[in-house]
Amino acid sequence: xxxxxxxxxxxxxxxxxxxxxxxxxxxxxxxxxxxxxxxxxxxxxxxxxxxxxxxxxxxxxxxxxxxxxxxxxxxxxxxxxxxxxxxxxxxxxxxxxxxxxxxxxxxxxxxxxxxxxxxxxxxxxxxxxxxxxxxxxxxxxxxxx
Amino acid sequence: xxxxxxxxxxxxxxxxxxxxxxxxxxxxxxxxxxxxxxxxxxxxxxxxxxxxxxxxxxxxxxxxxxxxxxxxxxxxxxxxxxxxxxxxxxxxxxxxxxxxxxxxxxxxxxxxxxxxxxxxxxxxxxxxxxxxxxxxxxxxxxxxxxxxxxxxxxxxxxxxxxxxxxxxxxxxxxxxxxxxxxxxxxxxxxxxxxxxxxxxxxxxxxxxxxxxxxxxxxxxxxxxxxxxxxxxxxxxx
Numbered sequence: 001x002x003x004x005x006x007x008x009x010x011x012x013x014x015x016x017x018x019x020x021x022x023x024x025x026x027x028x029x030x031x032x033x034x035x036x037x038x039x040x041x042x043x044x045x046x047x048x049x050x051x052x053x054x055x056x057x058x059x060x061x062x063x064x065x066x067x068x069x070x071x072x073x074x075x076x077x078x079x080x081x082x083x084x085x086x087x088x089x090x091x092x093x094x095x096x097x098x099x100x101x102x103x104x105x106x107x108x109x110x111x112x113x114x115x116x117x118x119x120x121x122x123x124x125x126x127x128x129x130x131x132x133x134x135x136x137x138x139x140x141x142x143x144x145x
Numbered sequence: 146x147x148x149x150x151x152x153x154x155x156x157x158x159x160x161x162x163x164x165x166x167x168x169x170x171x172x173x174x175x176x177x178x179x180x181x182x183x184x185x186x187x188x189x190x191x192x193x194x195x196x197x198x199x200x201x202x203x204x205x206x207x208x209x210x211x212x213x214x215x216x217x218x219x220x221x222x223x224x225x226x227x228x229x230x231x232x233x234x235x236x237x238x239x240x241x242x243x244x245x246x247x248x249x250x251x252x253x254x255x256x257x258x259x260x261x262x263x264x265x266x267x268x269x270x271x272x273x274x275x276x277x278x279x280x281x282x283x284x285x286x287x288x289x290x291x292x293x294x295x296x297x298x299x300x301x302x303x304x305x306x307x308x309x310x311x312x313x314x315x316x317x318x319x320x321x322x323x324x325x326x327x328x329x330x331x332x333x334x335x336x337x338x339x340x341x342x343x344x345x346x347x348x349x350x351x352x353x354x355x356x357x358x359x360x361x362x363x364x365x366x367x368x369x370x371x372x373x374x375x376x377x378x379x380x381x382x
Contacts, residue, residue, distance in 0.1 A: 019198070019201065019202065019205075021257065021259065021371055021373045022205070022257060022373055022376060023201070024331070025255075025257060025342065025376065025379040025380060026201055026204060026205055026221070026222045026379065027196065027201070027221070027222050027223075028221070029221065029329075029342075029379035029380045029382075030219045030220050030221030030222065030377075030379045030382060031153065031218050031219065031220050031221065031382040032220070032221050032224060033150070033220075033224060033226065033235050033239075035226075035231075035235065036150070036224050036225055036226045036227075036235075037147075037224075037225050038221070038223040038224055038225065039190075039194045039195055039196065039222075039223035039225060040195055040196075041195075041196050041223065056303070058296055058299075060299065060303060061295070061296045061298075061299025061300045061302075061303060062292075062295055062296060062299055063299065064268075064298070064299040064302040064303055064306070065282075065285060065295040065296070065298040065299035065302070066295075067264065067265070067268055068268055068271075068272055068278070068282045068298060068299075068302055069282060069285055069286050071265065071268055071269055071272060071282075073269070073272065073273075
């Protein structure tokens, strides 16, 4: 369940955003047992490393320089955009009542959304470039570049 | 066949497994391995299992379902033991650690927050605030400027971005931390200033979500906050 989500319905908002947003937790956090092995995550971990390498490189500097050069400094600040209003009702109903009930309700909502995606692509879940926002610009999550 | 481990719960957890499916194709059947007052939820793991969407979702669905019925220690995706006997041995050997973590995490949820600020908005502010950057920017706008000037501009800008992102992250965290029991930060990806998980008492979920919402409002249109949860406490086991 995504409580606050940029562009929840545009840009193909397939809901797999849910998986994307928690992927690093499922793959990188969680309890491990030292003596046990893990299935191969080749490809996924490499993407993470790339982020750090790229941050301080001449290519990055040139990209920022170009982005600055492109700025139209005459125009004002950005027009109001996105921040889709929360899935308000889920939040409200999910959090009311005693903690145990609230927890259960919210978890069910989340699990449903995950399960409904089962029928879709069986591709390995890649860290993909971010979704398009309501205003059409891309928020940068450049893990894959 | 190796044993895939999803989660560890205590023996008094109902661990309802009906309707849930394990990893693999066809999906493996779930079962439990018990040792004393601890239970591991496990399944067989097919040869060549990988982190496919289907399998990650299956893992997550099992852990979520368990979490709804009591304290659950979620395993990292893809953990394989040699067999059920070895899983039982581990439960016995490290039982004290698992029991104390289950006690700590009982009644708590994880929320994960990513926050970003529109790059153009940030660059605009940086250019407006620095004479040096503004001058370099003007100079490099014509096509025939030396590469080193553009690199210098980019480097100055990159440094400013890092400083401002860090500042915004600290400020946001300072206001959210009091509502959470614990906080686990990780490196934000490019374009984000915050990538953090919060452990929140279930009774405070509403208050926490409200606090995040206030932060999102404070950030204005140029900021995008994505809050995901409640989740199993992946970041706090």
